Amino acid sequence: MIGRRGAGLPLGRDLSARFLPWLLAPMAALLALALIAIGTADRAIDRWAAALGDRATIWLPASEDQDHGPDARLGPLIGLLEAEPLVREIRPVPREDAEALVSPWLGPELAEVDLPLPTLVDLTLAPARPGEIEALSDRIAELIEGARLERPGDWVARLAAIGRTVQAAAAGLGALFGLAAALAVIFAVKTALAIHRETIDILHVMGAPDDYVARQFAMQGLRVGFWGGLAGSLVAAALVFAAGAVLPETSAPLLPRLDPGPVGWGGLILVTPALAVVAALVARITVIRRLRAMP
Incomplete structure (x- = not known):
């Protein structure tokens, strides 16, 4: 939190820093929903096998x-x-x-x-x-x-294959959402570097190394990623609970059921810290590479 002590860059005042959490939140929500879909399909496959195997x-x-x-x-x-x-x-x-x-x-x-x-x-x-x-x-x-x-083993195997296909599609979509979040962080970091170019040059003249500047961007990325991930996770959790309240309860093993299981709920919980860490790492790497390329 060096920047907050007045010794560094006022990154929190940039428009990119203000809007980035709102951009990351829907991506985090979609990533969490993709993980919930993976967990739900996994639980359904286990339920089909246990009931009819x-x-x-x-x-x-x-x-x-x-x-x-x-x-x-x-x-x-x-x-x-x-x-x-x-x-x-x-x-x-x-x-x-x-x-x-x-x-x-x-x-x-x-x-x-x-x-x-x-x-x-x-x-x-x-x-x-x-x-x-x-x-x-x-x-x-x-x-x-x-x-x-x-x-029923033959068509249960077909149902399991469909479930695995759904899991693969959800994993692919989740990877795309994660990539989109990383690209958004890269764009915001490059924009902030351009805005604070003169301040960074002054810090270099004063003897500040590239690692010092990159650390501030990493901490800002950590904060932005955390709040964006938290907002997205809360939205995803609200959607899951709303869907659970709307969908009818059923004990039939073959009927669809919203049951994310450990994979889905664990993924929902881990989206926020994972997005924060990824945003911090992406911001740091982007700043280091950009500063080294500057004349």
Whole structure:
């Protein structure tokens, strides 16, 4: 804080120093939101894997002569599944649950229609070796014609790939916002150097080294970066809490949920000190290089 003791440059009075925090604040907010998006996608991927990674469903085709009572094919099927060490848990899906799955598309008239629905059996599987799932699927198909075993793993992997793509895009945008902030600091520093050129020359005549001048710019960059980063972080936090209040609560593992997790919240907290340090380093490096290039 040498400049504040009256021994250096009045950098805080420059227009560039006054407006730079307002320029850095939206960049800091966008950077924080990018980190929150990365954390949210990471938590979603973990949630999808935990909820569906060991799940499978057996589909038995609807039988035309079947009434709404228990499916007679379930007995032999459950006997086969209970003898399989790969199967940890067996849960036949009640017809009411199957109707609930299709009712959003068919409407309330479903209750008045004798609609043939497939019989579903949910399974929880143990970790499988290569080929075990395919062998179990073949045995089920041999036992009941038209039956098939479906695992959500394939499309969960596709969802995870989409999540990783979102993370990569957010990381790229965050890098662009950080670069834009650094360029804004460089422009402000060069402007301040031009404004204070005569004062800097006088300081050099008095014996002040380049490091002394650069240190003052670095401290000014630290202050400006801190306040800009703090303002941007507060805006980002307000947006996240507002979105959390607006979005409905859901326990469904596959539905989108605003859950930044440690990565998102940690990134939100670290944006302010990181931007302050980067602004100080960029300011110092820019001043040193500029002063050495001056005649």
